[in-house]
Amino acid sequence: MRNIKTHKVEQLVMAAVAFFWCFLMWFASAAFVPTIASEFDLGIKGVALLASSAIWTAPILRPLAGWSSDKIGAPATFVVILVICGGFSILSAYAKTLGPAIGVTEYQFLFWTRVIVAAAGISFVVGIQHVAQWFESEEMGAAEGLYAGTGNVGAGVGALMLPRLYGLDYRTAFIHLGIVAFIIALWILFRGVAAKSVEQAAMAKKTATMRDTIFIWTRHAAIALMFAYAMCFGLEIGMNAWLPGYYKIGFAEAIKSLGFESLKDVQIAAGSFAAVQSFNASLFRPFSGWISDIWQRNRWMPFPLISKKLYYAPRIHWLMFALLCITTTMILLTVAGLSGNVVWSVLILAFFGITVAFGTGGTFAIVPLMFKERPGTATGFIGGVSCAGGIVYPLIYGNAAGWFGEGGIHMGYAFVAVTMFIPFILYFIWSMHWDIHPEDHGFGSKEKWLGKTESEEAPAAAAATTTAASSSES
Secondary structure, eight states: OOOOOOOHHHHHHHHHHHHHHHHHHHTHHHHTHHHHHHHTTOOHHHHHHHHHHTTTTHHHHHHHHHHHHHHHOHHHHHHHHHHHHHHHHHHHTTHHHHHHHTTSOHHHHHHHHHHHHGGGGGHHHHHHHHHHTTSOGGGHHHHHHHHHHHHHHHHHHHHHHHHHHHTTOHHHHHHHHHHHHHHHHHHHHHHOOSOSSHHHHHHHHHTOSHHHHHHHHTBHHHHHHHHHHHHHHHHHHHHHHHHHHHHHHHTHHHHHHTTOOSHHHHHHHHHHHHHHHHHHHHHTHHHHHHHHHHHHHHTOOOOSSSOSOSTTHHHHHHHHHHHHHHHHHHHHHHHHHHHTOHHHHHHHHHHHHHHHHHHHHHHTTTHHHHTTTOHHHHHHHHHHHTTHHHHHHHHHHHHHHHHHOTTGGGTHHHHHIIIIIHHHHHHHHHHTOOSSOGGGOBSSOHHHHHOSOHHHHHHHHHHHHHHHHHHHHO
């Protein structure tokens, strides 16, 4: 680890800026969905596929990014992500020339390069691990909330500002986003420090093994937190990608009645409506981490069946409250959509964004405390596999139009809430009922996956030494 004079606040700011820009690149395509759909004649299923493609790499690469953060440090991992995704963002702007040059269509080149750019979303787990390496447990909720909340604003800024700054010219936007990514990578390269101490960095590196990874992936608590995060962040990113197209198609007449006629105007209107969710989900995330800290200090634990003896149990109860709120607002989004009232829909969407923030902030106020020795591995699994929700949800929303007939485009929200979220909540309740080390319970024992821990080996070694000494004396 490099010996650079720094401070935990500088490292927090650095991580937040990097994640903000990665998030901006991640959902830059969604901001221009109306333009891209019109230019390449995409139907509703094509829009849904484009929306979901932004999340395809996250479930696979986020766990790898978490492992890399433990193994080589978060700053080095951030640099790799920014350089690769920034480079492909620039390349995607030249799809018209480069696509035919390698024997594919312009849209095929644009689509697949944007899938690679969307890998920028894996940076979330890198920053979570980095912040956990610099802040104490009593600060964890607020610190992680500030990091993730600031970073998540990138999606809202993209939906709200990119169409206003660039109009229909998404190609120039993609070039500029890539150039700034290179500049941020240089900053991190020279100022990033992996952890507040050499010992802490070494501990994270030591546990970055395949056995530790399998152990985390098979724990009930980790799986339950992954489902919980799929209900909030996986949902948020799916909505970020889906909502601009949803408002354009689902409320076409309502938007036209508001005076938005041209494609550019409709794109701005749809992006502005979609940004309501993203901004609230981002801006209220630090607040959620802070509320988690308050529940912790006051020992608020209102729900039965969930453990009340763990020292961080109040944080689990806060997350449970958030999951119930998310499920309720999803059903209300369907009700608002069926009413045909775009104002009512956007109002519910604003509350929905706040409940999502409750969930995202609440989840990662728990993860670094529950999995202290393996923060990157746990974050990679929980924050990575949960992103599969961002792929599945838009596809369900897009197909719901055919499943439910007239008004079906609005039914997907309630369908997901009832068939997916309620079972997730039940599993979460069961997984959090243990009063002692819930993170150790899972498919296969701790000893099976990790063998004897150091604490278990020390007494065994001492006993062996004593036995040998006794034998020699006799």
